[in-house]
Amino acid sequence: MASAQADSPSLDGFVQSHVAVRTQRGACTPAVECDTPWAELRGQLKAEGRNASGSAAFLGRFDLLHDAVLNDTRIETRELYGDLVSDKASLRAGRQVITWGVGDLLFINDTFPKDWVAIFTGRPMQYLKLGSDALKLNAYPGPLTLELVAADFRPDRLPDVRRFIFSDPLPAGLPRRTGSPGHGTGELELSLKASGYLGNWELAGYASRSHYRSPAWRVAGGELVGRFPRLRTWGASLTGPVGQGVLSLEGGYYDSRDDRAGSDPAVDNSQLRALAGYTRQLWEDGTLGLQLYGERMRDYDAYRASLPAGFPAKDRLRTVATLRFTQLFAHQTVTFSLFGFFGLSERDRYLIPSLRYAVDDHLWAEVGINYFAGNRNGMFGALRDNRNLYLTVRYAF
Amino acid sequence: MKPVLRSVVLLLVLAVRAPVHAADPSGAEIVKRSLDAFYYAGSDMRARVTMKLINPQGQVRSRDMTMLRLNTGTSGDQRYYIYFHAPADVKGTAFLVWKYPAKEDDRWIYVPALKLVKRIAADDKRSSFVGSDFTYEDVSGRDLEDETHTLLRSEDLAGRPVYVVESKPKAAEYARRISWIDRERWLPLKEEYQDARGATMRVFTADKVEQADKHWTVTARTMKNLQSGHRTEVVFQEIAYDMGLRPDVFTERYLRDAPAQWVR
Numbered sequence: 231m232a233s234a235q236a237d238s239p240s241l242d243g244f245v246q247s248h249v250a251v252r253t254q255r256g257a258c259t260p261a262v263e264c265d266t267p268w269a270e271l272r273g274q275l276k277a278e279g280r281n282a283s284g285s286a287a288f289l290g291r292f293d294l295l296h297d298a299v300l301n302d303t304r305i306e307t308r309e310l311y312g313d314l315v316s317d318k319a320s321l322r323a324g325r326q327v328i329t330w331g332v333g334d335l336l337f338i339n340d341t342f343p344k345d346w347v348a349i350f351t352g353r354p355m356q357y358l359k360l361g362s363d364a365l366k367l368n369a370y371p372g373p374l375t376l377e378l379v380a381a382d383f384r385p386d387r388l389p390d391v392r393r394f395i396f397s398d399p400l401p402a403g404l405p406r407r408t409g410s411p412g413h414g415t416g417e418l419e420l421s422l423k424a425s426g427y428l429g430n431w432e433l434a435g436y437a438s439r440s441h442y443r444s445p446a447w448r449v450a451g452g453e454l455v456g457r458f459p460r461l462r463t464w465g466a467s468l469t470g471p472v473g474q475g476v477l478s479l480e481g482g483y484y485d486s487r488d489d490r491a492g493s494d495p496a497v498d499n500s501q502l503r504a505l506a507g508y509t510r511q512l513w514e515d516g517t518l519g520l521q522l523y524g525e526r527m528r529d530y531d532a533y534r535a536s537l538p539a540g541f542p543a544k545d546r547l548r549t550v551a552t553l554r555f556t557q558l559f560a561h562q563t564v565t566f567s568l569f570g571f572f573g574l575s576e577r578d579r580y581l582i583p584s585l586r587y588a589v590d591d592h593l594w595a596e597v598g599i600n601y602f603a604g605n606r607n608g609m610f611g612a613l614r615d616n617r618n619l620y621l622t623v624r625y626a627f
Numbered sequence: 628m629k630p631v632l633r634s635v636v637l638l639l640v641l642a643v644r645a646p647v648h649a650a651d652p653s654g655a656e657i658v659k660r661s662l663d664a665f666y667y668a669g670s671d672m673r674a675r676v677t678m679k680l681i682n683p684q685g686q687v688r689s690r691d692m693t694m695l696r697l698n699t700g701t702s703g704d705q706r707y708y709i710y711f712h713a714p715a716d717v718k719g720t721a722f723l724v725w726k727y728p729a730k731e732d733d734r735w736i737y738v739p740a741l742k743l744v745k746r747i748a749a750d751d752k753r754s755s756f757v758g759s760d761f762t763y764e765d766v767s768g769r770d771l772e773d774e775t776h777t778l779l780r781s782e783d784l785a786g787r788p789v790y791v792v793e794s795k796p797k798a799a800e801y802a803r804r805i806s807w808i809d810r811e812r813w814l815p816l817k818e819e820y821q822d823a824r825g826a827t828m829r830v831f832t833a834d835k836v837e838q839a840d841k842h843w844t845v846t847a848r849t850m851k852n853l854q855s856g857h858r859t860e861v862v863f864q865e866i867a868y869d870m871g872l873r874p875d876v877f878t879e880r881y882l883r884d885a886p887a888q889w890v891r
Contacts, residue, residue, distance in 0.1 A: 326742070356740035511750045515755065563688075
């Protein structure tokens with residue numbers, strides 16, 4: 231039976247080495263780290279605990295990271311939060327990872343910060359999500375779950391010119407500066423999710439008032455100033471069993487508040503986004519997932535009319551298909567995985583084959599490739615000079 | 628074994644085996660009672676479960692879990708919650724299963740590093756439970772109607788009176804399953820999974836049977852894969868039944884935040 235004794239705080243962690251090596255070096259310039267866009271040695275410590283009744287808890291996850299490419303050593307707070315829990319509601323305060331929506335590496339109603347550099351250089355999937363500094367209130371009225379998040383702005387981590395080679399349409403030679411949204415009442419980010427089950431189908435509705443997490447650049451006073459335009463989103467998702475698999479549907483509207491006419495070329499146009507996905511097991515330890523995704527600009531004519539000369543025009547409707555195939559071998563100690571993004575409208579591709587071997591309960595190693603190909607004006611094709619081979623070795627304790 | 632010797636052994640074996648009497652329950656009745664005793668004992672259950680995955684070279688991987696189970700209604704529906712305490716790399720990962728006898732189960736996994744709850748599509752008959760020699764179905768039970776059952780004989784197994792039942796599945800990875808089921812406690816004490824040629828693929832053994840809260844429980848068990856030489860040993864501790872687990876423990880909320888009262 232449950233005893234009235236508090237869990238003593240537990241401490242776990244890992245040490246990890248991760249290196250990504252560029253596989254073709256023809257396009258390198260002296261300004262970019264050519265051979266190894268990413269090389270790190272990382273130690274993580276995680277401490278967590280809670281009181282006997284479970285009404286209060288905490289978690290801290292800290293990384294000590296040596297970045298061998300930029301020769302920089304730093305501590306990153308991945309998560310640090312406290313929880314207050316009652317039967318009807320719970321509150322989580324602090325830096326926390328939040329993942330919403332039903333897409334697989336495609337995000338519509340999850341507007342929380344992400345680290346795209348981590349995925350493009352093959353770091354473990356947990357590094358795709360950045361923590362939000364937030365207050366999150368969960369309430370459980372009847373069969374519903376309500377989640378309300380108030381968060382400080384945090385930008386995405388985007389490919390930078392020190393590690394990545396890509397064509398930059400912005401004027402060269404100008405100093406660059408980004409200004410983050412502050413802490414004013416209009417700038418606090420609010421996100422709301424309401425979800426519930428209808429039989430074994432999960433339905434969810436979402437709304438958020440946030441910002442685009444990549445900057446919109448403008449020339450001002452002899453420098454390039456990047457701002458994060460305001461964004462409102464709302465949407466819904468649905469997921470449940472169909473046949474032998476799982477069907478996922480999600481849609482959302484991106485209301486670009488700083489460019490509602492769609493005529494500001496620096497700011498993203500408002501969009502409608504939708505995805506449909508289906509996953510099922512094919513055979514023992516083998517699973518296949520397929521997704522179809524589309525985003526459609528609302529004011530395409532205004533976008534085309536305002537686009538400066540020389541900039542490649544995006545399509546009104548951008549469509550992407552994805553595939554995930556996973557096969558486990560040898561009592562699930564060996565994992566082969568292939569994830570593929572296929573730009574249908576932009577005619578580009580991003581393939582991530584990987585092989586992981588868990589030597590024992592503590593040690594695993596993974597080797598994989600980030601393979602970008604196709605049209606250089608596409609989102610994935612633009613990164614085709616950054617194809618890399620990566621190796622991760624982790625010892626967990 | 629020489630044919631003559633084999634015949635002699637066979638005769639000896641037959642001599643000590645009791646024939647099937649008209650008064651004996653049918654194979655299906657025995658298996659029904661066995662499923663009830665093994666998978667449905669009490670209205671709910673909690674156990675701390677340790678699983679050792681042992682490869683032919685003797686290398687051991689361990690899984691340390693809390694398992695909660697609730698029987699819902701009378702139609703055989705169940706809910707399972709499994710929380711991983713160790714190894715460190717999967718600590719905090721949790722599974723939720725809503726089991727239905729007549730259709731595909733619903734299954735979710737919680738990935739703590741991403742704070743992600745994901746519905747998983749998996750065929751429970753063919754999926755290994757976390758790399759062990761047990762399938763999901765071995766952990767949460769199969770349906771009586773998935774197989775046709777025939778009582779072969781009664782005999783003694785390691786001092787316990789047992790029924791020996793043959794079960795032939797309609798669709799599974801094995802062609803035939805032979806079960807040695809305790810005639811008094813109704814727990815399976817041994818099972819052999821055979822392929823179409825009659826070769827034994829996997830062997831289940833109940834290594835220790837104890838009474839917990841009045842219910843006879845297999846507290847140590849082994850599943851051995853004879854073809855690969857890999858085996859999995861499972862020990863149940865801190866077993867409790869009929870605690871009054873609430874159905875809402877088996878929802879996404881508690882998948883994300885392990886229920887402190889039960890998961891320690």
